[in-house]
Amino acid sequence: MSFHEVRFPANLSFGSTGGPERRTEIVTLANGFEERNTPWAQSRRRYDAGLGLRSLDDVAALIAFFEARRGQLYGFRWKDWADFKSCKPSARVSALDQVLGAGDGAERVFALAKTYDPFGTAFRRPILKPVAGTVVAAVGGDAKVETVDYALDPVAGLLTFAEPPDVGAVVTAGFEFDVPVRFDTDRIAVSVASFQAGEVPSVPVVEVRL
Numbered sequence: 001m002s003f004h005e006v007r008f009p010a011n012l013s014f015g016s017t018g019g020p021e022r023r024t025e026i027v028t029l030a031n032g033f034e035e036r037n038t039p040w041a042q043s044r045r046r047y048d049a050g051l052g053l054r055s056l057d058d059v060a061a062l063i064a065f066f067e068a069r070r071g072q073l074y075g076f077r078w079k080d081w082a083d084f085k086s087c088k089p090s091a092r093v094s095a096l097d098q099v100l101g102a103g104d105g106a107e108r109v110f111a112l113a114k115t116y117d118p119f120g121t122a123f124r125r126p127i128l129k130p131v132a133g134t135v136v137a138a139v140g141g142d143a144k145v146e147t148v149d150y151a152l153d154p155v156a157g158l159l160t161f162a163e164p165p166d167v168g169a170v171v172t173a174g175f176e177f178d179v180p181v182r183f184d185t186d187r188i189a190v191s192v193a194s195f196q197a198g199e200v201p202s203v204p205v206v207e208v209r210l
Helices: 056-068 192-196
Strands: 003-007 017-021 025-028 034-037 044-048 075-078 098-102 109-111 113-116 123-126 136-139 142-144 150-153 158-161 170-174 179-183 204-207
Touching: 044 179, 056 192, 098 109, 098 113
Parallel strands: 003 075
Antiparallel strands: 017 044, 025 034, 044 204, 075 179, 098 170, 109 158, 113 123, 136 142, 136 170, 150 158, 179 204
């Protein structure tokens, strides 16, 4: 897939709207009961980048970024200000935030993930675009050092340990992350007069599967 490892300007995404989208198929039976199913194992996020624009300089920055991505052609990173950490937005990232798995004495590669579990029905979300420099990891509660004990692949969200964790040792990690997205339009329509009057263009952005 065509993807640029560059983040949409965070100051422009701040103030945008958006969040996760699910697809649920509902069939109402003759007796009034429902059957519900979903073809999606993972949610898909949508945003509107236009709502983060505050000045004509912001509009120029948006257009420059849009042109460099060739519209919808290339994906890019997006900071979701409502959900960009392995912990609560107000908390500090910790190596114990998320459980990635347990050692078996042989496996050295562990994929980053975030588990959402507000009411006991856990949903595990793969994290493919961690932010380099924010990832911390631990094995069995003991903090590990990046480049010494493990290596991070920031493009795929993988931790590779120099030595396989012992059998039963719990592997945990904390991190900040971006969402892989693309523009959901090949056209940006901006009226300077309308923008100065308070009307901002709609610039839809949608998460991509990698």
